[in-house]
Amino acid sequence: MWRAITRIPKTLDSLGQGVAVLPQQFQHSQLYNNNHNICSKTNYLSLHNQASLIRPKYRMSSAKPKVVFVLGGPGAGKGTQCSKIVERFQFEHLSAGDLLREERSREGSEYGQLIEEYIRNGKIVPVEVTCSLLENAMKNSGKSRFLIDGFPRNQDNLDGWNRQMSDKTEMQFVLFFDCAEDVCVKRCLGRGQSGSGRSDDNMESLKKRIQTYNNDSLPIIKYFENAGQVKRIDASPDADKVFQEVERVFLANGFQ
């Protein structure tokens, strides 16, 4: 379980668009010195690293939270399977995409417009935003098992996680939902037609999301695969059939 020790305001260079103060909900336990609360992205990271050496960021109860990364193409069925895993294995499901959409809709969010532009264009939001949302959600949940859905999606995501979260969590494995592109497209368009309300469940956004997945996300999956950390699931059968495989993986890895 997470427990924040301190609340110190921090800032980050807003993604190459000048200096910006992080909104309230990002101002959590990371150890930023008040004297440095306006800094470039480079300084932000270097301050972060220096601070890491000084003292732990959290007081945690005995074990570190367990994390399973859930990856796969747009519409592969990650969210659908995560709901089933939550029911069966008492994980907390944190979808990076959902957290970003929530932040986009939050009144007064400084990042709302930026997030919308990234999502509509099928691009990956800079990790400083996404990782802070994930960390806050983990702390607020009070849980100790997390499905981190749709993350890390590119090298920037992975590097940011390694800087900010890897020491505080125990990554178990990567659950990879392998699904053909045409099936993914069909599922996303179907989801759009059934009223998902998502601004990216349309052919134009999907082309870009698929391109981003192929160019940026697949190399990350490959990286984990080379490290022997990927559990590959065939995501093409119906959802219950897919879950049979998923359940087998969790049981084989000691989850009850």
Ligand SMILES: Nc1ncnc2c1ncn2[C@@H]1O[C@H](COP(=O)(O)OP(=O)(O)OP(=O)(O)O)[C@@H](O)[C@H]1O
């Ligand atoms: N195994 C399946 N067979 C058929 N349809 C499925 C299956 N799994 C999910 N779906 C449907 O496909 C659509 C996309 O599923 P889901 O939202 O779970 O995918 P996702 O991988 O989380 O997508 P995204 O990455 O875009 O958020 C939904 O409408 C869902 O009901």
Ligand SMILES: Nc1ccn([C@H]2C[C@H](O)[C@@H](COP(=O)(O)O)O2)c(=O)n1
């Ligand atoms: N790590 C992430 C996850 C998601 N996003 C943005 C860009 C995606 O196209 C969009 C939707 O995600 P999904 O719900 O399909 O998982 O959210 C991101 O920038 N970084």
